[in-house]
Amino acid sequence: MVSTLQATLLAAILTAAAMQSRMAQGAVGQGLLKTAWVPICGLTTELGTIANQVYRDTTTTLSDITTLKRQAIRSRIFSRIKATTKEGTAAILLAEYFDRRAFKAIDNLKSTGMHGAIDATRAASYLKGRIDETMMLLAQSSSSDNNGCLVGTAAEQRKTYSAKKIDGVGCPLEMQALEATPRTTDYLDETGCKQLKSGQETGNTYTPGAGTHKCRLLDGTANKFADTQQLTGDHTPFAGYITVTKGGGNIKLAALSDLKTAAADHIKAWKHAFDAVKKMATSQNMNADNETTELQQRSTLADAVMKLTRPNAQGTDPDLTQTMHSYFGGKEAAKLKVLTDAIDNVQIPKDIAHRTTQMRLGDISSIDELYSILSYYDRQTAQTIQDLRTQLDAANKKKDPKSAEEKEKECNAAGNSEDKCKELKEKGCTFNEQAKKCELKKDVKEKLEKENQETGGKDGKTTNTTASNSFVIHKAPLLLAFLLF
Numbered sequence: 001m002v003s004t005l006q007a008t009l010l011a012a013i014l015t016a017a018a019m020q021s022r023m024a025q026g027a028v029g030q031g032l033l034k035t036a037w038v039p040i041c042g043l044t045t046e047l048g049t050i051a052n053q054v055y056r057d058t059t060t061t062l063s064d065i066t067t068l069k070r071q072a073i074r075s076r077i078f079s080r081i082k083a084t085t086k087e088g089t090a091a092i093l094l095a096e097y098f099d100r101r102a103f104k105a106i107d108n109l110k111s112t113g114m115h116g117a118i119d120a121t122r123a124a125s126y127l128k129g130r131i132d133e134t135m136m137l138l139a140q141s142s143s144s145d146n147n148g149c150l151v152g153t154a155a156e157q158r159k160t161y162s163a164k165k166i167d168g169v170g171c172p173l174e175m176q177a178l179e180a181t182p183r184t185t186d187y188l189d190e191t192g193c194k195q196l197k198s199g200q201e202t203g204n205t206y207t208p209g210a211g212t213h214k215c216r217l218l219d220g221t222a223n224k225f226a227d228t229q230q231l232t233g234d235h236t237p238f239a240g241y242i243t244v245t246k247g248g249g250n251i252k253l254a255a256l257s258d259l260k261t262a263a264a265d266h267i268k269a270w271k272h273a274f275d276a277v278k279k280m281a282t283s284q285n286m287n288a289d290n291e292t293t294e295l296q297q298r299s300t301l302a303d304a305v306m307k308l309t310r311p312n313a314q315g316t317d318p319d320l321t322q323t324m325h326s327y328f329g330g331k332e333a334a335k336l337k338v339l340t341d342a343i344d345n346v347q348i349p350k351d352i353a354h355r356t357t358q359m360r361l362g363d364i365s366s367i368d369e370l371y372s373i374l375s376y377y378d379r380q381t382a383q384t385i386q387d388l389r390t391q392l393d394a395a396n397k398k399k400d401p402k403s404a405e406e407k408e409k410e411c412n413a414a415g416n417s418e419d420k421c422k423e424l425k426e427k428g429c430t431f432n433e434q435a436k437k438c439e440l441k442k443d444v445k446e447k448l449e450k451e452n453q454e455t456g457g458k459d460g461k462t463t464n465t466t467a468s469n470s471f472v473i474h475k476a477p478l479l480l481a482f483l484l485f
Contacts, residue, residue, distance in 0.1 A: 027207060027208070028249065028250060029215060029218060029219030029221075030151075030208050030211065030213075030215055030218070031138070031158065031207065031208070031213065031214075032149065032218070033207060034150075034151070035205075036197050037138075039196045041166060042187045042195065043131070043193065043195075044132055044172070045170055045171065045172055045184075046183065046184050046186060047127060047128040047131070047273070048124075048128060048175075050120055050121060051121050051124070052181045052182070053181075053183035053280070054120060055178055055179070056179075056181060057281070058114075061113065062109075065105050066367070068101050070365065070367060070370065071340070072096075074362070075092075075094040077361060077373055077374050078343040078346055078361065079091035079095065081346060091343060092308075093301070093305055093308060096304045097298075097301045101291075102288070104300070105288035108285070108286045108288075112285070113281040113286055116276075119279075120276040120277050120279070122276075123273040123275075123276035123277070124276070124277060126269055126272075127239055130238065130239035131241075135150075135161075135173055135238075137237075138215070139160050141216075142158045146214060147213060147215070147216075148214070149215035152167060153208070154211060155210070155211020155213045156212055156213050158213055188274070192256055192260040192274060193256050193259045196253070197253050198255050199252070201251060206250075206251060207250070217237070218242075219248060220234065220244045220246045220248050222248075231246045236267070240264070240266040241253060241254050242254075254267060258270075260275075291333075294333060295324045296321050296324050296331050305324060305327060343361060346360070347360060352373060352376050353369065353372035353375070354372075355369075403452060407445070410424065410429070411430075411438045411439050411440045414438035415437065416436045416437055418431045420438065429441070
């Protein structure tokens with residue numbers, strides 16, 4: 001028979017053991033330990049840097065595109081200035097290369113870059129908002145004697161939020177300043193979430209043992225978070241990261257693998273953020289940065305060069321490396337720098353496009369000013385082409401002009417046929433109804449005789465002026481063709 005004293009001692013031992021077991025497991029309705037909430041603070045801080053990365057990469061891409069366009073305009077200006085030189089031809093190809101790359105980068109930005117950047121920003125911002133709201137609620141659920149949802153190492157060590165910190169730990173529960181800086185990846189990278197606690201609590205892993213300070217928000221039993229009866233389902237703060245069971249058991253933290261794969265409504269904000277950030281486009285993905293490979297390995301430049309180069313006599317394209325050499329003097333990347341240096345070093349005189357001083361082309365960065373300079377040289381080129389055409393037309397007229405006598409003979413050859421005479425109308429012929437013959441119009445005849453006198457012609461024939469116009473006749477067409485094509 002067990003004595004009353006023995007029974008009392010046994011009851012005391014069992015009670016103490018039960019209490020010890022309860023403390024070892026972490027008590028229901030207690031606040032989160034610092035070891036559990038610090039990683040959450042780290043993650044929400046890191047989520048705020050996603051927008052910074054997007055801002056940095058987008059502005060970098062746009063800056064690279066602007067640089068490419070600026071280089072293209074400078075190359076075109078140089079090609080106008082050096083129109084009849086080998087460098088001028090190479091500059092035309094270089095301008096096309098820069099322009100193509102700029103527009104490809106714009107297409108990349110439109111087709112994938114902007115979508116990825118915006119999706120990553122909104123997914124990260126949404127998850128951060130869900131986390132911040134819960135964290136702020138827990139931080140504010142505090143009082144001197146009975147309440148504490150965020151604690152240090154014991155229930156009574158309640159912690160609150162102040163100046164973007166909790167217990168000295170950085171935890172900005174607000175929108176952060178937008179800066180062009182890279183994101184950090186200590187808590188979230190392409191492999192998933194890191195450093196967060198996970199799984200069912202065993203021991204005092206996430207919450208302390210029973211203490212005077214409670215956290216009803218993390219207790220799903222009746223008359224705690226719920227009123228008079230337990231909730232019909234679990235509730236999941238931190239966008240599903242923590243599960244507070246309806247029956248009042250210990251809280252459960254989601255498995256890290258579930259945070260990047262689970263599609264259930266209560267936790268999918270984590271998966272969306274992981275997927276979006278993993279696919280987030282960077283400035284390198286836009287292909288607008290400077291290329292450093294050999295010239296024939298640059299697909300955009302190679303395509304531009306080969307499309308400008310005519311096939312050989314056999315109808316096949318010439319060798320790419322040899323063609324690159326013919327335009328740029330070699331295939332090495334340094335050859336392109338020689339050309340770009342020449343472009344940058346060309347001097348733009350004052351007064352062109354209202355410039356007040358002479359300046360290196362490479363020192364002019366304003367897109368508006370560069371376009372004005374290009375327009376100036378385009379207009380100058382157009383005027384040169386028009387002048388050459390005028391000179392060529394005049395030279396051709398003087399090359400071997402026919403005298404009034406010779407023109408008259410052409411008309412007389414039609415005889416008394418009015419129909420044949422009409423066919424010679426463009427040559428100044430007309431049919432004389434009275435004389436019934438085809439003859440040269442009087443005004444045309446007088447004009448030819450006058451021109452003959454002005455050019456020093458005698459005995460009805462003009463003096464040969466071919467020698468004096470040989471440059472215009474033979475050289476002007478070549479220069480005109482170069483400027484046109």
